[in-house]
Amino acid sequence: MRVDAYLIPVVDGVAYGLLLAIAAAGLTVAFGAGGVLNLAHGTLIAAGGYIAAATSSGTWPSLAAAVALAAIAGAAGGGVLAAATAGLRGRGHLDQALLTFGVALIGGDLLTTVYGPDTLRPRLPATLEGTVEAAGHRYPVDRLAVLVIAVLVVAAGYVVLHRTRAGRLIRATVDDRAMVAGIGVNPRLVDAAVLMCAGALAGLAGALSTPILGVGPGTADTALLLSLIIVVCGGLGSVPGALAAALAVGVVQTLGVTSFPQLAPYLLVGAMTVVLLVRRRSLPGQAAA
């Protein structure tokens, strides 16, 4: 009975964790490969959420268009950031942080101006609005759909990173970019491609999370903060590390809110502090694999 009470929050936490993993994977690889500290990452996530909420009108085609548009907009945003940060190469992370933070402020303002100050949620097709029963529990269909899509996206990401030449080039760039140049590939092109993919994933994560969390003026900041926590705890540049950290953050957040509401705000930061204190350098990778 006790275990049963935690089952739904844990499933919710895993779904939330997978969404965070999709959001944070791009951030960690962009940092690992090109050393780009992208503080506008949360804004791309929020933009994906707003675009999805505004586009999805309750039909399946509009929902598909919403998800696709969010990813395309994210990729375009990533492309702009790649062009903007390319000129700052070799000038340290502070310059990049200032530039991308400025982009985040302007982007955040633009989003509020266009979409208003309210929290928006997309209208979903009727099938997704109901609940399903599994193992004696009722569970919302939209959350289940998000969970399934998130699993598929994470699996696709793994396949791309490990089974395609593009993925191997990205992992090699995280390891030693000079040697990537040594085989005739311009590592700056890899950086740009990574930032565009990171943007697409951020937009996608934003779109997938809106049915559950909604999207509002605070979304960008929360998404950036959680992504940074995941990137730092998972090890800079490590995708498996980010996945593990994201799942942990998702479950800690969700269980914290349902089981220890008074402690919830401190649980995540507390857990992060413990992880940073006890984590040895050899724990979840320093590289992309």
Add this chain to the structure above:
Amino acid sequence: MLQVSDLTVGYHRDDAVLREVCLDLTAVAVHAIVGPNGAGKSTLLHTLAGHLRPTAGTVWCEGRDVTRWRPHQAARTGVALAPQGRRLWPSLTVAEHLTVTRPARHRPGSTFSVDELLEVFPALAGRLHHHGHQLSGGEQQMLTIARALHTAPRLLLADEPTEGLAPTVARQVTAVLQQLPQRGATVLVTLPHVRAAAALTDTVHVLTTGHLSHPVTASDGQAERLLRDHLTLTNPHAE
């Protein structure tokens, strides 16, 4: 393939590592540079591969000034570096090292297929799914050279390729380098001793504290004498 004239390279201003180095690599052959640690051998190879920018001098590639080319441009033109310290990618397996690299098309070069490379270095065939750090020193060196060869180089820059290897493995690596000119690739190899260079070629350059000698003969003791003179000059108490 390359001609180097009056090349000066330094990591800091007024502190040149290489001084007015001249080198002619137009002959498709094995060229060797011998010199003590710190003489600037790695600096020269990294400069030719585009990883370092010279402060003066020119590098010509078939009549084209390529002094300021970037590493990926050098690699696409056919310059491959097998660096000292191997610089493998830790998160990639042996197979991935060879498949992420692609032979450049639309230009001549000593093309090696993955199967051929595994024939040349049979030790790697049994280690395809191992990561770089799981390999022995000799296997790592083989993979470093195999990765460079898979780009179909016209010029292979091999930085101390036999350093720290067991004699049998060193002989195997030396044999591979020796055969490359027959496949159309020039080799520039750096070595710490004249003896090691003599196994590869009879004509060597001696590099001492940034100065490169004219080509001298390895077998008649000329190179050895140049090195000994330098050691005596820099350290009068040396035997």
